[in-house]
Amino acid sequence: xxxxxxxxCGLLLAACGVDGHVGARFRAERDLFRxxxxxxxxxxxxxxxxxxxxxxxxxxxxxxxxxxxxxxGATSPTTAEQELQTISAGALFAAARIFGSLQDSTQVLxxxxxxxxxxxxxxxxxxxxxLARAGIAEGRHDAESAIRYYQTVVDRVEPDPQxxxxxxxxxxxxxxxxxxxANGHPEDAKDVYLQARRxxxxxxASHPGTLIQIDARTRLAEIAADLGDWRASTRSLRxxxxxxxxxxxxxxxxxxxxxxxxxxxxxxxxxxxxxxxxLESVLADYPQSDAAxxxxxxxxxxxxxSGQIDEAIAHLDRLRADRCELVxxxxxxxxxxxxxxxxxxxxxxxxxxxxxxxxxxxxxxPIWVWCWSKMPHFE
Amino acid sequence: xxxxxxxxxxxxxWQSSASLLFRSAIWLPFxxxxxxxxxxxxxxxGFHHDLLLPVGAPLVEMLAGREAMHxxxxxLALPMMFAKVNLGINVLVASLASGVATVLFxxxxxxxxxxxxxxxxxxxxxxxxxxxxLSIALVLGVSYLTSLVPEExxxxxxxxxWGVRALxxxxxxxxxxxxxxxxAWVVLRGxxxxxxxxxxxxxxxxxxxxxxxVVGIPALLLYPFSYAVGRVEWIASKFRPEMVSALIGVxxxxxxxATFVVVGAITxxxxxxxxxxx
Numbered sequence: 001x002x003x004x005x006x007x008x009c010g011l012l013l014a015a016c017g018v019d020g021h022v023g024a025r026f027r028a029e030r031d032l033f034r035x036x037x038x039x040x041x042x043x044x045x046x047x048x049x050x051x052x053x054x055x056x057x058x059x060x061x062x063x064x065x066x067x068x069x070x071x072x073g074a075t076s077p078t079t080a081e082q083e084l085q086t087i088s089a090g091a092l093f094a095a096a097r098i099f100g101s102l103q104d105s106t107q108v109l110x111x112x113x114x115x116x117x118x119x120x121x122x123x124x125x126x127x128x129x130x131l132a133r134a135g136i137a138e139g140r141h142d143a144e145s146a147i148r149y150y151q152t153v154v155d156r157v158e159p160d161p162q163x164x165x166x167x168x169x170x171x172x173x174x175x176x177x178x179x180x181x182a183n184g185h186p187e188d189a190k191d192v193y194l195q196a197r198r199x200x201x202x203x204x205a206s207h208p209g210t211l212i213q214i215d216a217r218t219r220l221a222e223i224a225a226d227l228g229d230w231r232a233s234t235r236s237l238r239x240x241x242x243x244x245x246x247x248x249x250x251x252x253x254x255x256x257x258x259x260x261x262x263x264x265x266x267x268x269x270x271x272x273x274x275x276x277x278x279l280e281s282v283l284a285d286y287p288q289s290d291a292a293x294x295x296x297x298x299x300x301x302x303x304x305x306s307g308q309i310d311e312a313i314a315h316l317d318r319l320r321a322d323r324c325e326l327v328x329x330x331x332x333x334x335x336x337x338x339x340x341x342x343x344x345x346x347x348x349x350x351x352x353x354x355x356x357x358x359x360x361x362x363x364x365x366p367i368w369v370w371c372w373s374k375m376p377h378f379e
Numbered sequence: 380x381x382x383x384x385x386x387x388x389x390x391x392x393w394q395s396s397a398s399l400l401f402r403s404a405i406w407l408p409f410x411x412x413x414x415x416x417x418x419x420x421x422x423x424x425g426f427h428h429d430l431l432l433p434v435g436a437p438l439v440e441m442l443a444g445r446e447a448m449h450x451x452x453x454x455l456a457l458p459m460m461f462a463k464v465n466l467g468i469n470v471l472v473a474s475l476a477s478g479v480a481t482v483l484f485x486x487x488x489x490x491x492x493x494x495x496x497x498x499x500x501x502x503x504x505x506x507x508x509x510x511x512x513l514s515i516a517l518v519l520g521v522s523y524l525t526s527l528v529p530e531e532x533x534x535x536x537x538x539x540x541w542g543v544r545a546l547x548x549x550x551x552x553x554x555x556x557x558x559x560x561x562x563a564w565v566v567l568r569g570x571x572x573x574x575x576x577x578x579x580x581x582x583x584x585x586x587x588x589x590x591x592x593v594v595g596i597p598a599l600l601l602y603p604f605s606y607a608v609g610r611v612e613w614i615a616s617k618f619r620p621e622m623v624s625a626l627i628g629v630x631x632x633x634x635x636x637a638t639f640v641v642v643g644a645i646t647x648x649x650x651x652x653x654x655x656x657x
Binding site for chain 2: 018019020022023024025026027029030033
């Protein structure tokens with residue numbers, strides 16, 4: 001009897017601690033999951049889905065928000081209530097995305113307005129809306145509005161490079177703002193970049209040893225590059241690489257940064273020898289990285305530009321041996337290209353004598369040299 | 380001894396049990412157990428309803444943590460949660476139900492010296508609870524033993540994986556076979572824990588192959604369900620998360636029928652061994 005009484009008391013105590021929004025959150029998650037599943041199914045062949053069906057799906061998302069946001073109070077929400085708000089706002093975003101793909105800007109702006117009214121107190125939602133509005137403004141070449149919205153995001157949302165949402169995009173925005181402003185007023189470029197630089201320097205100082213610090217330093221390098229200060233850019237990138245190398249596992253590939261360093265040196269008119277050295281150091285220190293492929297290709301490019309065809313071929317031979325699948329894909333591409341050319345020649349009765357095919361013939365460069373020209377290039 | 384003989388004995392035992400499938404009185408203890416299992420499953424699945432939330436939410440949190448209160452995590456955690464709840468149901472309710480059913484089967488098979496089934500089972504309930512707990516502890520011990528095979532070894536070879544599963548099932552059937560007659564010894568012969576255990580093992584040894592077949596074949600037939608329930612993530616992603624609860628429901632139904640047949644067949648074998656059957 002005592003055991004039953006204890007069990008009943010225990011259950012009663014547990015029941016007192018239950019957040020009443022847990023049930024609604026579960027139901028909202030279920031409805032969102034089902035709506036998302038319908039969205040995924042429709043997205044397999046979007047062209048086969050009628051506009052009316054897309055609108056019905058958007059209405060389903062909006063209905064979800066109507067159903068679950070009604071019970072929400074704004075003062076000191078519990079965890080479940082906060083998550084319920086996020087789900088409700090997320091459903092509205094999904095509806096906006098559908099209307100956006102239907103080019104129904106009236107509905108999109110209406111939803112954004114509702115998001116600001118009902119969920120504007122949530123920094124992430126306000127940020128997402130501002131980011132979307134900024135994108136629309138940029139599309140309309142309205143740089144001033146875009147800057148204003150981007151600034152709202154920067155002011156309200158803390159950056160988190162690992163976040164897939166707005167927090168993951170924040171670190172890009174001060175630089176984006178600076179570029180937009182510099183485009184409009186090139187004479188003020190130094191001043192506008194200075195503001196962005198302050199933001200990033202502050203992040204570097206306040207987030208030691210984090211991904212934020214690393215990404216902020218990368219942006220500092222970009223700012224220096226935009227201002228043509230290649231030495232400062234190279235210095236920042238070297239620091240980024242050093243930061244990455246002490247982390248295990250590094251959150252970003254240090255080989256890519258080393259490759260960027262070589263790029264920065266090349267733009268800074270570094271001597272060919274030191275450039276070659278920098279690229280070869282990518283191959284030596286990070287042979288397994290994808291950046292090594294790019295470095296090898298850039299070495300081949302460099303050799304080609306200097307007229308050292310044998311050296312270029314040697315690099316491309318190595319490239320072919322190391323990563324033959326990429327080159328084979330390029331070869332297939334070239335074979336297709338040549339087949340089309342031959343057909344053109346038969347039809348027109350003349351041979352085209354320009355383009356990379358002639359370079360291949362003139363220097364008797366193996367086929368993969370041309371293939372390389374189809375791959376991402378070192379700048 | 381010809382291997383046909385034990386198979387024949389097992390078949391006769393199943394036949395005796397199956398012939399009582401339409402006796403509603405015998406179904407009563409099984410339906411009690413199934414009803415409680417269904418209630419428990421319903422409580423876990425419907426924890427989010429306002430009426431059930433005060434009891435359901437703490438239960439789900441206790442069994443699988445806060446994450447399980449999210450959709451579709453609830454369905455991924457459901458087999459594990461229900462297995463835990465089912466352990467309690469097996470100890471507290473299934474022990475009583477099997478006691479009642481054993482007496483009802485014995486009476487149906489013509490055993491004269493049995494009184495009221497419910498009264499006899501209630502009188503022996505504490506002993507039955509201890510025996511059920513012991514049986515579950517042994518089954519969990521078997522699971523633990525098979526979990527000692529390193530994960531890398533299992534994931535590296537399909538043969539090893541299926542070998543471990545087969546070994547686990549074999550040990551499970553062996554344990555269940557050895558303890559199969561404990562309930563009969565307790566409710567029909569009024570024995571206490573240790574004598575019931577000792578004599579169950581003794582009868583199981585004397586009737587080894589028929590007992591092994593009677594217990595083992597239904598366990599083998601039910602294995603695909605437990606195998607499928609173990610692959611909830613695949614099921615939830617391929618179909619719908621709700622499929623997991625449907626699968627558990629189907630599994631419960633077949634388990635109910637199998638338990639009916641096995642309890643009846645074991646009672647028949649017990650009475651046959653004791654020479655008490657007509």
